[in-house]
Amino acid sequence: SLTTITQLIPQQNETVSQPSAPVYDNASLPANFTETGNRSTVCYGVLGCFGRRDFADPLKRPINLWPQSPEKINVTYNLYTSKNKFVPNVLRYDLTEEDLLNTHFDSKKPCKFIIHGFGGSFDDMQWMG
Known part of the structure; x- marks a missing residue:
């Protein structure tokens, strides 16, 4: 559901730290x-x-x-759906709920994540067609 997806979206002022580490x-x-x-x-x-x-x-x-930092690396995710098979919605790692609502994502349909692995890139996945 959209609620589940938005729980994965980082909150603006959320920070993570380890108490025993600077x-x-x-x-x-x-x-x-x-x-x-x-x-x-x-x-x-x-x-x-x-x-x-x-x-x-x-x-x-x-x-x-x-x-x-993710900003320097420019972490993005390509979202393909049946409505946009060839031109993805490009999403940043820190997307907001509004960003997600402005895509073709449909929480009622199955969703699969394909991950290229460390050091790879989307361009390395020619099998995707």
Whole structure:
């Protein structure tokens, strides 16, 4: 239902933090910021908090930087329905209920999410046609 969908939509002033970890905003991190101990994190509201050690790998990722903000990455989702099979409604991760109401989404119909995976993009999914 639309109520269920809107519960997934982030609220404007909602923040997520971990009480035992300091919270940093990318904009406030000094240029020479370094991680001290196991508790340094960067948080992005409803998406949660991330530490650089979470994705560390000495061979595949010898330099492990902070995750970029969703605004910098420009996270979007393409919504295709039977009414718009070839031209998607492009939705941002922080869409509002009004944004969703201005799409072809119909909560009474089945909905499927196709996720390309880490490091991929929609353009990599040629099988979609």
